[in-house]
Amino acid sequence: MFQTRVPRMFVFAAAFTLIGLFFLAPYPTQSQDDDPVITFTPYPENPVFVRGLDEEWAGACGTMFAPQVVQAEGMFYMFYTGSCERLGRPAAIGYAQSTDGIQWTPAPNNPILEPDGSGYDAMCVSIGVPVYENEQWIMYYAGNSNPCAGPGQHIGRTTAASLDGEWVRDEEPLLEAGQPGDWDEGFIMPHAVIHTEEGYVMFYSGGSEFLLPLPRLVGMATSEDGLHWTKYNDPQTNEAAYANSDPILEINADGTSRTFSAWSLDVAKTDQGWEMIFSSPCPRAEADVCPTFIGYATSEDGVRWQTYRSEEAAVLTRQDVNEDWASHCICHPSFIQVDGEYRLYFVGCTDEMNDCQIGLATGTITR
Numbered sequence: 001m002f003q004t005r006v007p008r009m010f011v012f013a014a015a016f017t018l019i020g021l022f023f024l025a026p027y028p029t030q031s032q033d034d035d036p037v038i039t040f041t042p043y044p045e046n047p048v049f050v051r052g053l054d055e056e057w058a059g060a061c062g063t064m065f066a067p068q069v070v071q072a073e074g075m076f077y078m079f080y081t082g083s084c085e086r087l088g089r090p091a092a093i094g095y096a097q098s099t100d101g102i103q104w105t106p107a108p109n110n111p112i113l114e115p116d117g118s119g120y121d122a123m124c125v126s127i128g129v130p131v132y133e134n135e136q137w138i139m140y141y142a143g144n145s146n147p148c149a150g151p152g153q154h155i156g157r158t159t160a161a162s163l164d165g166e167w168v169r170d171e172e173p174l175l176e177a178g179q180p181g182d183w184d185e186g187f188i189m190p191h192a193v194i195h196t197e198e199g200y201v202m203f204y205s206g207g208s209e210f211l212l213p214l215p216r217l218v219g220m221a222t223s224e225d226g227l228h229w230t231k232y233n234d235p236q237t238n239e240a241a242y243a244n245s246d247p248i249l250e251i252n253a254d255g256t257s258r259t260f261s262a263w264s265l266d267v268a269k270t271d272q273g274w275e276m277i278f279s280s281p282c283p284r285a286e287a288d289v290c291p292t293f294i295g296y297a298t299s300e301d302g303v304r305w306q307t308y309r310s311e312e313a314a315v316l317t318r319q320d321v322n323e324d325w326a327s328h329c330i331c332h333p334s335f336i337q338v339d340g341e342y343r344l345y346f347v348g349c350t351d352e353m354n355d356c357q358i359g360l361a362t363g364t365i366t367r
Helices: 011-023
Strands: 037-042 064-072 075-084 089-098 124-133 136-144 154-160 187-195 200-207 217-223 249-251 257-259 264-270 273-280 293-299 304-308 329-338 341-349 356-366
Touching: 064 124, 064 341, 064 356, 075 124, 089 136, 124 187, 136 187, 154 187, 187 264, 200 264, 273 304, 273 329, 293 329
Parallel strands: 064 329, 089 124, 249 304, 264 329
Antiparallel strands: 037 356, 064 075, 075 089, 124 136, 136 154, 187 200, 200 217, 249 257, 264 273, 273 293, 293 304, 329 341, 341 356
């Protein structure tokens, strides 16, 4: 495997405080009459998945973040990003499996996807988004061709016949950051890929610079085959930043709309439409602006979203978790439904560099 020396400060984890500054603008809140009824309870034996104590990948020498949980073949699978600084290994992707979604066993061959020093993902692969269909595993991920200073400017795709088999990368990225001056010119990373009757829909985030306190917006792309993607573009927007594509919108309580900014998110399509669970700072955050609030949003078309940001409508807050292991922030939500109940997996971190674990909360959403 190609190896390179990286700074001791692992950039993804270090960026929590910087990225939190994106959200200093006040949030609109919805009327409680319009809020869905949301009730979630943190699992009492959190965290459910922890970093190893040894200096191994995603262990004591590195970090872990960005879980994505799916069900397939009667099992639960959690894909996650990790690193190991001591070995000079940048971000890579591994997985763990579980029979009940609570007790997790890391794969013995982790990481299953790592940079090899060439191509658009030469230096970092991260934010793995798995899709299992037709007895094949497909994973979309963020690829960086530069030393690991964020997710990079490419979204790639890799496939495998089985989780124990070889992962075969596509030679070219499927989706790339925008052109100079575009809203997503600096970086791009996937968060959810959904197969619908019309084709595939991808939700991703992007911005002009990952490590500076600039807006991180959410975009949407569509594809008929999962290989050739087109970013959503509103032809009525003429500003330079939105000439080639547009971020999706949120609908405020007064009916107006604005672009939707979020730290991380997950999306599902249901009989009632689209639903999103996202992470951001608390709506009342002033000084402490790390992501501490996990909220809910709904949409009829996947483009215009109604967000619920009031504290009464929170899915989960750092205060709800109220544990030392998540004392600094909670973020990177991933959710599934099991027997009518939501299972929300999320990352919790302390203020110590790289000290992140993965927790679970269960609950219901009625709208």
